[in-house]
Amino acid sequence: MEILSARRRKAFAVGGLMLAVAICTMVLSLNTGTIWLSPITIVQTLFGFGDADAAMVLFDYRLPRILVCALAGIGLAVSGSILQGISRNSLADPGILGLHAGASCGLIVFITFFRSLEDPLALFIPLFTFAGGTIAALLIFLLAYNRQTGLQPVRMILVGIAVTAGFSAISLFFSLRLDEDTYSFTSRWLVGSVWGRDWENVYALFPWVTIFTCYSLWRARILDAFSLGDERAIGIGVALQRERLWLLLSAVALSSASVAMVGGVGFIGLVAPHLAKRLVGSTAKYQIPVAALIGLIILAAADMIGRTLFLPNSIPAGVIVAAVGAPYFLFLLVKAKS
Amino acid sequence: MRKFKPTVLTIITALLFSLLAGCSSSTKTPTTAQATGGAHTEKAEKIASLSIHLTNDLLALGITPVGSVIGGKAKDFLAHVADRLHNTKKLGVAADPDMEALLALKPDMILVDEEFAGQDLDKYNKIAPTHMFSLDEGTWRDHLRALGQMLNREQQAESFIQEYEAQAERVKSLIKEKTGATTAMAIRVSAKELRVQGMKRPLGPLLFEDLELQPANGVEKIQKAYEVISQEVLADYDPDLIFVIVNVEEDAKKVFEQLQVNPLWLGLRAVKENHVYVINEQPWLDYSALGSKMALDEAEKLFAK
Amino acid sequence: MEANTLNGKATSLTGSKMWQFVIVGLIATLGLIISIFLAIAYGAKEMSLQTVWLSIVDYQPDKTLHQIIHEIRLPRVIAAAVVGAAFAVAGALMQGVTRNPLADAGVLGINAGAAFMLALSFAFFPNLPYFIVILLSFVGAVGSTISIYLLGSASANGLTPVRLTIAGAVVAALLSSLSAGIAIYFDLAQDLAFWYAGGAAGIHWSHLKWLVSIILTTIIAVMGISRSVSLLSMDEEVAINLGVKTKRVQLLAMAAVVVLAGVSVSVAGSIGFVGLIIPHIARKLVGTDYRFIIPLSAILGAELLVLADWAARTINPPQELALGVTVALLGVPFFLYLARKERGR
Numbered sequence: 001m002e003i004l005s006a007r008r009r010k011a012f013a014v015g016g017l018m019l020a021v022a023i024c025t026m027v028l029s030l031n032t033g034t035i036w037l038s039p040i041t042i043v044q045t046l047f048g049f050g051d052a053d054a055a056m057v058l059f060d061y062r063l064p065r066i067l068v069c070a071l072a073g074i075g076l077a078v079s080g081s082i083l084q085g086i087s088r089n090s091l092a093d094p095g096i097l098g099l100h101a102g103a104s105c106g107l108i109v110f111i112t113f114f115r116s117l118e119d120p121l122a123l124f125i126p127l128f129t130f131a132g133g134t135i136a137a138l139l140i141f142l143l144a145y146n147r148q149t150g151l152q153p154v155r156m157i158l159v160g161i162a163v164t165a166g167f168s169a170i171s172l173f174f175s176l177r178l179d180e181d182t183y184s185f186t187s188r189w190l191v192g193s194v195w196g197r198d199w200e201n202v203y204a205l206f207p208w209v210t211i212f213t214c215y216s217l218w219r220a221r222i223l224d225a226f227s228l229g230d231e232r233a234i235g236i237g238v239a240l241q242r243e244r245l246w247l248l249l250s251a252v253a254l255s256s257a258s259v260a261m262v263g264g265v266g267f268i269g270l271v272a273p274h275l276a277k278r279l280v281g282s283t284a285k286y287q288i289p290v291a292a293l294i295g296l297i298i299l300a301a302a303d304m305i306g307r308t309l310f311l312p313n314s315i316p317a318g319v320i321v322a323a324v325g326a327p328y329f330l331f332l333l334v335k336a337k338s
Numbered sequence: 339m340r341k342f343k344p345t346v347l348t349i350i351t352a353l354l355f356s357l358l359a360g361c362s363s364s365t366k367t368p369t370t371a372q373a374t375g376g377a378h379t380e381k382a383e384k385i386a387s388l389s390i391h392l393t394n395d396l397l398a399l400g401i402t403p404v405g406s407v408i409g410g411k412a413k414d415f416l417a418h419v420a421d422r423l424h425n426t427k428k429l430g431v432a433a434d435p436d437m438e439a440l441l442a443l444k445p446d447m448i449l450v451d452e453e454f455a456g457q458d459l460d461k462y463n464k465i466a467p468t469h470m471f472s473l474d475e476g477t478w479r480d481h482l483r484a485l486g487q488m489l490n491r492e493q494q495a496e497s498f499i500q501e502y503e504a505q506a507e508r509v510k511s512l513i514k515e516k517t518g519a520t521t522a523m524a525i526r527v528s529a530k531e532l533r534v535q536g537m538k539r540p541l542g543p544l545l546f547e548d549l550e551l552q553p554a555n556g557v558e559k560i561q562k563a564y565e566v567i568s569q570e571v572l573a574d575y576d577p578d579l580i581f582v583i584v585n586v587e588e589d590a591k592k593v594f595e596q597l598q599v600n601p602l603w604l605g606l607r608a609v610k611e612n613h614v615y616v617i618n619e620q621p622w623l624d625y626s627a628l629g630s631k632m633a634l635d636e637a638e639k640l641f642a643k
Numbered sequence: 644m645e646a647n648t649l650n651g652k653a654t655s656l657t658g659s660k661m662w663q664f665v666i667v668g669l670i671a672t673l674g675l676i677i678s679i680f681l682a683i684a685y686g687a688k689e690m691s692l693q694t695v696w697l698s699i700v701d702y703q704p705d706k707t708l709h710q711i712i713h714e715i716r717l718p719r720v721i722a723a724a725v726v727g728a729a730f731a732v733a734g735a736l737m738q739g740v741t742r743n744p745l746a747d748a749g750v751l752g753i754n755a756g757a758a759f760m761l762a763l764s765f766a767f768f769p770n771l772p773y774f775i776v777i778l779l780s781f782v783g784a785v786g787s788t789i790s791i792y793l794l795g796s797a798s799a800n801g802l803t804p805v806r807l808t809i810a811g812a813v814v815a816a817l818l819s820s821l822s823a824g825i826a827i828y829f830d831l832a833q834d835l836a837f838w839y840a841g842g843a844a845g846i847h848w849s850h851l852k853w854l855v856s857i858i859l860t861t862i863i864a865v866m867g868i869s870r871s872v873s874l875l876s877m878d879e880e881v882a883i884n885l886g887v888k889t890k891r892v893q894l895l896a897m898a899a900v901v902v903l904a905g906v907s908v909s910v911a912g913s914i915g916f917v918g919l920i921i922p923h924i925a926r927k928l929v930g931t932d933y934r935f936i937i938p939l940s941a942i943l944g945a946e947l948l949v950l951a952d953w954a955a956r957t958i959n960p961p962q963e964l965a966l967g968v969t970v971a972l973l974g975v976p977f978f979l980y981l982a983r984k985e986r987g988r
Binding site: 091095143158162164165168169173184187188190191267315316318319322326329333 | 745794810813814817820823827916964968971972978979
Binding site: 033034035053056057060061184185314 | 461
């Protein structure tokens with residue numbers, strides 16, 4: 001009991017700290033843009049005392065974008081936590097496993113056949129990314145599933161790499177036929193650039209992220225049971241394969257919804273759960289919320305850096321995340337005992 | 339595994355629809371600002387343009403916008419008009435304009451291209467009255483006339499168009515005199531591919547309507563901006579006159595140099611008769627009033643010698 | 644693999660194996676010749692077989708159709724053949740020395756390293772002469788190979804196939820993300836995509852000089868270490884006992900891989916999966932001896948790419964598909980099949 005409560009205290013302390021950092025990042029991000037607003041103006045405007053222009057800058061341009069970043073960061077991080085839990089593989093990540101490639105392929109197919117990113121047709125984009133992500137997940141599941149042994153973690157990754165290559169080839173095939181302007185949008189989106197920056201995007205993403213994050217927290221004990229190994233998990237009475245399928249599906253839902261808004265940002269799903277594990281241990285009910293906050297911080301910070309540091313051009317957030325996340329992944333790979 | 343847990347599926351389906359609904363609401367009410375065009379005449383002094391082509395239509399009317407988007411490739415205003423835009427604020431690239439910079443300008447009027455900005459129309463309208471143009475509808479003459487009407491410069495628009503038509507006649511006869519050509523095609527050489535420019539904007543209308551050249555055999559089938567072709571079928575087009583646009587990239591130039599010593603290229607009728615004309619990406623591919631006029635200026639020099 | 648028969652298998656050429664190789668090799672060569680002829684004969688421009696034949700035996704430089712064959716199709720088909728051979732041999736070597744059935748220059752991120760350097764050179768030094776660009780992409784290939792190799796082996800358990808594959812995939816993801824960043828910043832995106840997609844279209848006789856001589860020399864040189872590679876591919880300890888200097892063989896083999904893959908990527912773009920599929924087929928046909936596998940892989944690899952390139956330009960003429968895409972669409976199912984089979988190990 002002593003140990004448990006100490007861990008809990010630590011988790012709350014870390015969680016509080018991360019929350020503070022997350023809020024700081026978002027406030028800092030609110031402060032960056034072409035128009036300079038003093039912190040005082042921002043606070044005034046946030047409480048409804050600013051002038052109309054400042055309000056427009058904050059509420060119409062900056063805040064929705066930051067919130068989309070925040071939600072997508074959470075979505076990707078939680079998706080990664082779930083995937084790592086169910087595959088018992090510390091290297092699992094929605095990007096590496098090919099879910100992003102599937103979702104991206106969905107978007108490219110959409111753009112190729114329906115051309116337009118505006119107009120009423122645009123409302124089908126999330127449908128296509130979700131379909132792509134689901135197909136990728138199904139492929140992984142079918143190919144890595146074995147009647148006797150169930151889902152094999154290592155094979156999930158190998159299959160994921162192949163699925164990624166396959167979907168990327170299809171995406172490439174279609175994207176070469178796009179005209180230059182559409183292509184330049186698509187290429188940014190593919191590496192992860194926050195294009196959803198309206199309130200509508202926030203409203204659209206919010207329920208996905210909250211519901212599936214809550215679902216994963218509700219299933220936290222089952223995720224913990226997975227880490228014991230399949231036999232012992234069955235021993236405890238977990239309906240192993242069924243739980244795994246539903247958790248996998250919610251991971252797909254989280255990542256596809258996020259990818260629909262911010263593009264193929266990789267590595268957050270890997271890095272965030274890992275850092276969380278280092279900070280608060282591997283108990284899912286502590287790890288997931290902390291991972292979510294870390295994911296939020298990473299994506300919000302990467303987006304802020306990408307659009308300010310390289311003016312007048314902006315670098316997609318995904319490139320920044322990859323530049324930091326990939327070395328960390330390799331570091332883990334070297335350290336992993338396997 | 340055997341049977342789907344209905345709750346999760348229901349949730350996903352419901353959410354999918356909410357996501358769809360969320361995305362749709364952003365596009366539901368594009369207030370057609372075009373109708374309100376007449377209301378803001380003459381007062382509009384500070385105009386911001388979110389299309390490089392509309393910017394050049396404005397310049398043709400003698401109006402310098404206070405802000406304009408820049409070319410995506412050049413990361414700057416298009417080279418042929420850059421000297422006229424010294425005091426114009428850069429508003430980012432057309433596909434991703436800088437809303438805050440636009441707001442900071444406090445323009446009286448905003449011009450947008452439906453292709454890029456259709457979705458954000460109500461955002462623009464919050465900043466200033468916004469006029470949306472679809473560059474795929476009508477020719478630049480229609481856009482110029484519409485702008486002229488909006489800004490009380492109908493006279494300038496008409497005289498610009500008249501001058502252009504006169505110049506087009508001159509160029510037409512110059513081409514006839516110098517080359518005797520009736521059929522023509524334009525190709526664009528980049529590092530990895532060869533494109534034949536089609537009948538649609540940017541180059542089709544200029545060559546095949548304004549200059550009344552006949553599209554080379556097969557070009558009339560390309561009812562879009564361009565088509566990528568294999569070098570093998572280059573000989574099938576075999577026109578009297580070839581315009582070559584070489585991309586600014588260095589390796590594209592190398593490819594063109596290699597093409598020029600290729601026997602296949604040397605076998606083309608236009609090449610043998612020395613009727614190949616290298617033209618610049620800009621202004622030739624800038625489908626706007628000013629761009630087309632400057633292309634004619636260049637053509638006048640090309641065919642004058 | 645049967646370690647007990649290993650010694651006999653690898654050190655002496657048993658007669659039946661030899662015959663098997665000769666027969667398979669002859670059939671494969673015949674197949675290659677047929678596919679080269681097909682690829683030369685059919686393209687965006689239709690022409691009669693007689694014209695094709697005449698243009699080869701009796702070339703008349705003033706005929707357009709003859710020019711098409713000489714200036715466009717021949718260089719292109721030769722390039723496809725040589726590049727295919729290079730990728731296949733590179734794959735065979737990698738699979739041999741790392742004992743990793745999933746090794747391939749594309750999967751392992753070597754191509755991504757070459758492409759990354761291409762992106763850098765496009766962005767910062769667009770005027771470089773052709774052979775320096777080749778050299779640079781080659782440096783990129785070396786860099787990513789070394790880092791993947793180090794990362795894959797820098798752990799307590801050493802170089803496991805899976806670890807190497809994962810390290811390669813991540814390095815590839817990182818490098819292509821950075822390439823994309825550079826391409827977007829400098830607005831080279833679609834130019835670079837064409838490199839990624841791969842294709843033998845823009846190749847001229849002047850490039851071929853370099854390409855053919857480098858690749859053929861390397862492949863012939865590699866034959867010198869093929870016996871050691873086959874020993875190494877079965878069991879490292881047995882190989883050491885038989886007097887194979889494993890470190891040196893590994894180093895030489897990886898150097899050859901880098902030369903083959905680096906040069907090919909710089910010319911034809913990143914074409915994955917050739918190096919994965921072909922050595923497996925070769926192994927199915929002639930067993931585990933790399934003295935047979937390497938030449939057969941070269942022939943089969945050449946054949947595959949010649950056919951893929953032919954398909955790429957005849958499926959939807961006069962437009963052309965990307966060669967890398969055509970091959971990847973073939974390669975992915977195969978990779979999945981291998982990944983599924985791997986679980987038995």
